[in-house]
Amino acid sequence: MTDTAHIRLLTTLEHSLDSGQRVVSLANDEDPLTLKGRLDGVGRIELHFPHFTDGRAYSQAYLLRRRLGFKGDVRATGDVLIDQLIQMERTGFSSAVLKEGVDPADAQRQFERFPAFYQSDVLNETTALRRNAQEN
Known part of the structure; x- marks a missing residue:
């Protein structure tokens, strides 16, 4: 991703107020492959971290x-740590709900510490695949 477009960070209050779209929660x-063919109209899928080690x-x-x-939107909920x-x-993931007491500014600084990577990721691979499809 570019430096300006990072995962959206939400407080628990912001998360509780963020409604209006069809949401699926997945334990x-x-x-997740059981959702195949049933994603039309789904705006957000929430994935839960019961413990940061899971x-x-x-x-x-x-x-x-x-x-x-x-x-x-693929949203992380539960035991979400800044390091993750x-x-x-x-x-x-495109959004994450920060644990109570976590300063969103501290979380945002995590992205400044690691601005680039050698390996590709889901978003970069998707962009490359889309670009290749448009060129062919």
Whole structure:
């Protein structure tokens, strides 16, 4: 992603007020591929981190973006730590709900610490695939 377009960071209050779209919540032990063919009209999919050490939601986000082509908001909820935000963004999350007491400015600074990567990520791969399809 570019330096100006990072994962959207929300407080718990902002998250509770963010409604108006069709939302699907997926437990971290559910297979996101079961949503195939049922994503029309879904604006947001919430993936839950019950503990910061449980990384199954990263795989879920990746599958939603790469295999199902979901273009809506993929939101991280639960035990979201500042240290996880970059990996969340790289695997397909577009927003994250920060834990109570976490300063959004501290979280935003995490992206300034790591402005670039050698490896590709879900968003860069998707952009490259789209560009190749347009050229051919």
